[in-house]
Amino acid sequence: MVEFFQQVVGGIETGSMYALAAMGLVLIYQTAKIINFSQGTLGMFMAYVCTGLILDLGLPMWVAVPVAMIVAMVLGGLIDRFLMNGKRNITNLSREMITLAIIMIFQGLAPMLFGANETPFSKFISASALDLGGVKVLPNSLLIIGITCLIMAVLFFVLEKTTLGVAVRATASNPQVARLQGIPVKLVTIGAWAVATALGCLAAVMVAPLKNVTVSMMDSIHLNSFIASVLGGFSTFYGPVVASFIIGIANNLLGYYVSTKWSLPLLYALILLFIVLRPNGLFGKKIVKKV
């Protein structure tokens, strides 16, 4: 039973990284109606920036990470303003293709600016594991889970309880009507891009100690957060977050009880089956199309 909880805690930790990334994907999907394929790559780039801040400028980590997140927000806002909406009449398909091009740009920029070597990245807290009734938990894992929960709580509070949240939700449900009612839709999408990129940055900084900072460090996180978003349903904000934790925990449990090699394919197969049986995700509503 102790092992079970050990796996669950590990799953919650990876799940929180997926959840941060998935939240970014959904924010952009809801407001701008596109899938941001570059989320992972932008996160990777920001992890490089963060390493640069720590190693070259000698900033302590608790300053470097927030600074990197602010840079990420600016970057995200700029991308939305100048690439996504640089010209009128860009179709959504073109926008998604542009995010693919952004992947190329930043995968080119990262080795150019920071060198092609793998860079190690230290944990936030390097203290040894705590023993919680047999389950060993690193303080760093607790911090990751804590930060994720805090951010999720703040985001959901803003989305559900504030005027800003109403503006975002109105844009999500119908951009034209929202604009007619005086909501600055363009600002909302810029804000969504900014927050999403910052979330991607945070996810990358959390992954960095586990995988080192490399160009491909975010690939699997991005893939799983994408799958989580679909599993949870792109039409809700909380669905993808829940699905992220489910994927994180299920992957660990399958790995422990069934097979480490086959846990991920097995999980994907289960998700595939689920999507076929429930084509709108865990919490998604059926979208009725008009002809």
Add this chain to the structure above:
Amino acid sequence: MRLIRNKYLQYLLVGVAFLLPVIIRGVPTATVTLAASMVYTAIAALGINVLLGYSGQISLGHAAFMGLSAYLSAYLTKQMELPFLLSVLIAVLVPMLIGLILGAIAVRLEGFYLAIATLGFGEILRQLFIEMDWFTGGFSGASATYPKMFGHQFTKVEMYIFMVCLLVALMMLVYNLVRSSTGRAMIAMKSSKTAAMAMGVNVFQYKLISFAISSVFAGLAGVCYVHFFRHVDPTVWTAALSLNLIAIVVIGGAATVGGAVVGAVVMHGLPELMKGMPIVGEIPGVPLLIVGILMVIMLIFYPRGLIHIPRDIANFFQKRASHAKKGEV
């Protein structure tokens, strides 16, 4: 002029253009290799174009189909020592069957759900490539030989010529396909599923057909890959390749036969061209950066695809000419 407008002749000319590196003496082998990677990508992109451009279905799993065919063909020719054509037939039929299954799933799914289902499917296949050592050689990969057909052993150049011929044949095939009733039904399905159903198009059937066709194309591309490069390992067949195929179709021009080829040439040719340049090519990452920037510029200012550029230029001059005439009168 009319002769040039003939599509078949145009496709033949494309084939001749691809053969130039072989015809001209003294072209380095690296160029032939580059051209070969353009050709096999173009074949796969043609299939994606049938699926995405004409039928409006998305798939992020076609890279895995390519990989599956590549491994199958390598295994069948090398371990089972089957004749090349028979092994190609099997290597293409298996992805087609899987494509049919995916198509059956696709009937229930749309948009992102379809994308994710195919993506998950592709990742499962890729994990199989890594784990099934006896079949795929695991991480180190499987090797293959240049094909042997009718008692004749192909060389590298002959294999390349074979690929180009295949590409030209497939382009003609797609051209005919989209002008047939099947093609019209697919296009109707793309613009509105409900309207197509109301007009008596069997959406289920045509989704299956478009998935099957695109899987066959992906399979052929995989076969070409393995018998040209003579080696296959699991790092190639990632979701990134599937995304790349879609980008090729969009950049070249969706729902055009030539678009897939133009896209493949540009997407493969540009980074190599950049690498070859004096200052630019020496800094790591710069070629990728420049291609990315070019892609953004093109998508923002020319979203319909590169294939339309010549016609638009012609139209522009025609307009100016007619304006000038009006001015004289």
